[in-house]
Amino acid sequence: xxxxxxxxxxxEQMNWEIYSAHIYLSxxxxxxxxxxxxxxxxxxxxxxxxxxxxxxxxxxxxEAGGHARLGQIDAPQxxxxxxxxxxxxxxxxxxxxxxxxxxxxxxxxxxxNHAVGIFLQWFISEQxxxxxxxGDIVGKLKMLGxxxxxFMLDRDLGVRVFTAPAE
Ligand code: FEO
Numbered sequence: 001x002x003x004x005x006x007x008x009x010x011x012e013q014m015n016w017e018i019y020s021a022h023i024y025l026s027x028x029x030x031x032x033x034x035x036x037x038x039x040x041x042x043x044x045x046x047x048x049x050x051x052x053x054x055x056x057x058x059x060x061x062x063e064a065g066g067h068a069r070l071g072q073i074d075a076p077q078x079x080x081x082x083x084x085x086x087x088x089x090x091x092x093x094x095x096x097x098x099x100x101x102x103x104x105x106x107x108x109x110x111x112x113n114h115a116v117g118i119f120l121q122w123f124i125s126e127q128x129x130x131x132x133x134x135g136d137i138v139g140k141l142k143m144l145g146x147x148x149x150x151f152m153l154d155r156d157l158g159v160r161v162f163t164a165p166a167e
Pocket of ligand 1: 017020049053094097130
């Protein structure tokens, strides 16, 4: 069972995950326009991952006796000055997601709703990986500058394929 407050918080996060997906899909499009196919592919996989997150909330809310409600999603930015600017924004965004997930976990704890706490554990671990992988790319971009290394990194990022994580 979900209290009204927890149900609202989970719904807000589901919609925030969809918003995250839109940001990364927009970055994927931007990189495609810039001729950076590997960056574009990496961001497309990130978009798929965010939709996977959103659907995890969707399923859980409905299974727990709530009602997953889709809300309005703001339009994301369409272009970025440099790849570094895009990835720095992605890193800040992920830090924000972590803070939001932690806040819902605090609420679940306050309400002694252990089932929601267990559900959120997966996301708490996932956010450590998300911040790490994006932070790693920010670090590489800072080392590279805009020179020929960008071509090599583009090739490396192009290897990423989305595979749904184990539940
Ligand atoms: Fe769904 Fe990137 O957090």
